[in-house]
Amino acid sequence: xxxxxxxxxxxxxxxxxxxxxxxxxxxxxxxxxxxxxxxxxxxxxxxxxxxxxxxxxxxxxxxxxxxxxxxxxxxxxxxxxxxxxxxxxxxxxxxxxxxxxxxxxxxxxxxxxxxxxxxxxxxxxxxxxxxxxxxxxxxxxxxxxxxxxxxxxxxxxxxxxxxxxxxxxxxxxxxxxxxxxxxxxxxxxxxxxxxxxxxxxxxxxxxxxxxxxxxxxxxxxxxxxxxxxxxxxxxxxxxxxxxxxxxxxxxxxxxxxxxxxxxxxxxxxxxxxxxxxxxxxxxxxxxxxxxxxxxxxxxxxxxxxxxxxxxxxxxxxxxxxxxxxxxxxxxxxxxxxxxxxxxxxxxxxxxxxxxxxxxxxxxxxxxxxxxxxxxxxxxxxxxxxxxxxxxxxxxxxxxxxxxxxxxxxxxxxxxxxxxxxxxxxxxxxxxxxxxxxxxxxxxxxxxxxxxxxxxxxxxxxxxxxxxxxxxxxxxxxxxxxxxxxxxxxxxxxxxxxxxxxxxxxxxxxxxxxxxxxxxxxxxxxxxxxxxxxxxxxxxxxxxxxxxxxxxxxxxxxxxxxxxxxxxxxxxxxxxxxxxxxxxxxxxxxxxxxxxxxxxxxxxxxxxxxxxxxxxxxxxxxxxxxxxxxxxxxxxxxxxxxxxxx
Numbered sequence: 107x108x109x110x111x112x113x114x115x116x117x118x119x120x121x122x123x124x125x126x127x128x129x130x131x132x133x134x135x136x137x138x139x140x141x142x143x144x145x146x147x148x149x150x151x152x153x154x155x156x157x158x159x160x161x162x163x164x165x166x167x168x169x170x171x172x173x174x175x176x177x178x179x180x181x182x183x184x185x186x187x188x189x190x191x192x193x194x195x196x197x198x199x200x201x202x203x204x205x206x207x208x209x210x211x212x213x214x215x216x217x218x219x220x221x222x223x224x225x226x227x228x229x230x231x232x233x234x235x236x237x238x239x240x241x242x243x244x245x246x247x248x249x250x251x252x253x254x255x256x257x258x259x260x261x262x263x264x265x266x267x268x269x270x271x272x273x274x275x276x277x278x279x280x281x282x283x284x285x286x287x288x289x290x291x292x293x294x295x296x297x298x299x300x301x302x303x304x305x306x307x308x309x310x311x312x313x314x315x316x317x318x319x320x321x322x323x324x325x326x327x328x329x330x331x332x333x334x335x336x337x338x339x340x341x342x343x344x345x346x347x348x349x350x351x352x353x354x355x356x357x358x359x360x361x362x363x364x365x366x367x368x369x370x371x372x373x374x375x376x377x378x379x380x381x382x383x384x385x386x387x388x389x390x391x392x393x394x395x396x397x398x399x400x401x402x403x404x405x406x407x408x409x410x411x412x413x414x415x416x417x418x419x420x421x422x423x424x425x426x427x428x429x430x431x432x433x434x435x436x437x438x439x440x441x442x443x444x445x446x447x448x449x450x451x452x453x454x455x456x457x458x459x460x461x462x463x464x465x466x467x468x469x470x471x472x473x474x475x476x477x478x479x480x481x482x483x484x485x486x487x488x489x490x491x492x493x494x495x496x497x498x499x500x501x502x503x504x505x506x507x508x509x510x511x512x513x514x515x516x517x518x519x520x521x522x523x524x525x526x527x528x529x530x531x532x533x534x535x536x537x538x539x540x541x542x543x544x545x546x547x548x549x550x551x552x553x554x555x556x557x558x559x560x561x562x563x564x565x566x567x568x569x570x571x572x573x574x575x576x577x578x579x580x581x582x583x584x585x586x587x588x589x590x591x592x593x594x595x596x597x598x599x600x601x602x603x604x605x606x607x608x609x610x611x612x613x614x615x616x617x618x619x620x621x622x623x624x625x626x627x628x629x630x631x632x633x634x635x636x637x638x639x640x641x642x643x644x645x646x647x648x649x650x651x652x653x654x655x656x657x658x659x660x661x662x663x664x665x666x667x668x669x670x671x672x673x674x675x676x677x678x679x680x681x682x683x684x685x686x687x688x689x690x691x692x693x694x695x696x697x698x699x700x701x702x703x704x705x706x707x708x709x710x711x712x713x714x715x716x717x718x719x720x721x722x723x724x725x726x727x728x729x730x731x732x733x734x735x736x737x738x739x740x741x742x743x744x745x746x747x748x749x750x751x
Contacts, residue, residue: 136486137511137548140738143539144168144731146458147477151441151451152179153200158444159184162195163461165477168731175731182474184444184463189475203345204288207297212262214269215291220277221254242309247645248284249693249725257281259291259302261325272300272323272330280304282318282342289343295350299324301333303342313647317360320344333372339365343390347397351417353380355388361648362573364530366566369400371417380415384427385565392440401448401466402427403437405532405563408492408504410436412450412464430469434490436535437464449474454535455508455543456487486511488547490535495556495590498582504564505556505587506533508543513552518598520749522546523588523625524555525606525613529572529580529653533557540728540737541607549742551603554591558583574655574665577616577673584617588624600626601749607631607689608697608726612675615705618686619678627748629741631689632697632726635705636676637669643698679708685715685748689737691724717744 145168152162161184166177181198182189192198204213222228225235238251245252258273259280273280280302281290291302305318319334320341334341339357346352352372356379357365367388369380380400381388389410391402399416406429415427431437431450439451441461452462452471461474489509497503510519524541526533533555537544543553557564559580560572572580584604592599604625606614611633618628634640638658641650651657654673655665671677686709690702702718709716719740721733728737 138485138542138545139548140545140735140742141170142481142485143542143545143738144170144734146481148175149451149459149461149475149477150177151439151449151461152195154184154442154444154449155181156199156201160198161441161449161461161474162192162198162200163441163475165475170731170735173730173732184447184449203292206293207295210264212264213291213293213300214260214262215257215281216260216271217255218258218271218273218275219255220275223252223254227254243313243647244309244645246695248695250284250695257283259300261300272302273304276306277308278304278306289345292344292346294322295346295348298326301344301352303344310647313645314651315360316340316357316363316648318342320354340367341370345391345393347393348395349397351393351397353391353393353400355391361652363646363649363652364528364562364569366569369402369415371400376421378421378424380417380424381427383424384415386427387562387566387569390440392443395443395445401430401440401443403440403450405534405561407563408506408532408534408557409434409563410438410532410534412437412440412448412469414466430466431464431471432469433471434492434535438536453537455490455506455537457482458537486548488544489513490543493554493591495583495587497579497586499579503556503558503583503586505554505591506535506543507591508547508553508555510547510550510552513596515596518596518601519550519552520601520603520745521552521554521588521591521597522603522605522745523584524553525584525604525610525617526555526558526561527606527608527610529560529576529609530562530569532562534563539734541605545738549745551745552591552597554587556583556587558587573653574669576612576653576669581613581616581620584613585621585624592624603627603629603745603749605629606633608633611689611697614686615675616673616678618684619675619681621684623683625684627684627745628686629689629744630686630702630705632691632694633688633701633705634675634697635701635708637674638676639700639704640697641670643695643700645695676704676708679705680712682709682712682714687717687719687740687744687748689719690721691726691728692720692722693724694726696726715748 148166150164160181162181164177164179166175168175179192180189181192223238225237257279258271261270281287300323302321317338318340319332321330322333323330338360342355344354354370356368356370359365371378371380386404389403391400399414401414412431413427413429418424435454437450441449446466448464451459453459462471463474464471491507493505493507495503495505546553562569602625604614604617611630614628614630615633615635654669656663658670660666688702688706706718728734
């Protein structure tokens with residue numbers, strides 16, 4: 107089945123099979139399709155029951171016709187056996203950090219109206235008004251305009267329903283916007299206080315700072331203290347051990363959202379940095395059952411793995427973390443521990459997330475859930491290999507190369523350079539429902555994904571190099587990767603493409619001017635095109651201040667001037683010649699709509715073959731399932747038009 111026929115079948119087929127199955131696959135089906143990807147069963151862990159005997163998780167499935175996702179809740183013995191559907195996981199005790207240790211109180215969050223911003227608030231007699239009035243920055247965030255309401259943590263008495271807002275009338279948020287969750291507020295181990303994470307800054311200070319702190323509210327005297335006042339960067343994810351010890355994550359530099367993330371232990375009034383001497387950054391952590399160690403996940407050399415760090419009795423006895431798991435995959439989440447067994451999420455570029463057990467001594471892993479085994483066994487999988495590339499400054503750079511199913515080295519293939527976003531996001535063994543390498547390979551493309559400068563997993567220096575050098579070494583890293591792979595006889599050098607989103611979209615815009623004829627086509631999704639208008643409309647100004655070095659109007663700031671001019675794609679757009687497809691979300695306030703529209707208009711006015719995909723209700727991502735299917739369809743249609751024709 108060729109690509110165009112396969113897409114037509116995908117778009118016409120709307121009838122799903124039963125919950126546990128997939129759309130109908132003929133015996134001759136060979137490769138993954140966009141619809142297959144969207145319809146994969148999605149596994150999400152709830153936790154391990156307090157008795158350590160069972161794992162509770164859910165499996166959800168998308169119905170494209172109704173544009174919805176349905177789920178069911180399952181319980182399965184950790185020792186093995188059949189999974190059974192249940193109606194409520196509360197029937198099987200799983201510790202909840204939002205329930206007080208004595209069981210009398212719950213922590214809930216609620217939006218509280220504090221400021222008058224809407225026209226109807228200021229002029230109640232004008233009931234049809236939909237305008238807003240702002241007097242300071244932070245007027246919108248991620249995909250939402252500020253409306254005068256703030257998310258607050260409340261203590262609710264279960265018996266009476268009485269509530270206490272522990273944040274009073276403060277104009278601050280917990281959970282943190284835009285991505286904070288239940289990890290931002292917890293009970294203390296003794297149940298006498300509540301810890302919560304917030305950034306107690308407003309307006310311009312809020313938009314330019316990353317200084318979140320961990321606060322402790324005491325139930326008895328109703329007083330609040332700041333536990334991390336001395337640190338000026340991020341303080342997040344407080345967690346208590348069973349014995350009452352507190353640990354949390356910390357970044358030390360204000361304004362640097364991708365700073366080294368360390369685990370801080372509070373020990374008898376002192377604070378110990380357990381990962382200070384380790385040349386890496388922590389994703390997330392959990393206490394060990396015996397409170398004598400902490401387990402965490404972290405990026406390492408193009409993967410994400412499980413580590414442990416022991417809790418010493420004296421700081422000078424602190425040992426470096428030990429890597430527990432090894433292999434070409436990601437451990438992308440910790441579910442929980444039972445004795446010497448840890449349950450984790452695991453994925454790779456050929457498989458979406460499933461639950462696995464880990465032997466904490468040996469690191470040996472066993473697949474625990476099998477939600478998609480039947481489907482993956484019915485298709486040809488891609489081959490994913492490491493390729494070490496020599497960079498222009500003499501470094502050795504790991505790049506992932508993904509080959510089409512049934513790859514034949516005697517043939518030639520169109521090849522895509524994938525540019526990662528972030529910019530300081532790990533290019534690991536991730537499995538995306540959008541930028542899916544398995545699907546790209548299934549459509550006949552080789553993909554090279556370089557771990558260029560600015561990615562964690564190769565030490566702090568490698569990760570930090572990209573800041574204030576956006577158009578510098580990392581752009582050369584991209585070109586080194588595609589040039590190195592192009593030496594292979596199976597790469598069709600006349601059919602190269604460059605693709606990416608966010609910082610990857612910026613990379614596509616920038617490379618479009620400096621690639622010297624290498625690429626036949628480009629795709630940029632929510633990419634930064636014009637740093638000056640980006641600086642004037644994005645919401646988290648700490649990001650552009652740190653990575654660009656400052657404002658574009660600061661003429662005495664050489665770093666900022668270089669970023670806003672020499673590293674600005676809009677300043678080089680006259681050198682664009684290759685076709686380009688631009689994708690933009692209407693509710694993307696991180697990389698606002700003007701970026702995509704400016705780029706598209708510039709391409710069109712220069713007579714360059716170009717296409718704009720505009721998703722009015724999508725933010726920086728594409729979350730709607732039908733929109734997702736269209737995204738994939740247009741993605742491969744564009745490549746077919748511009749590379750293969």
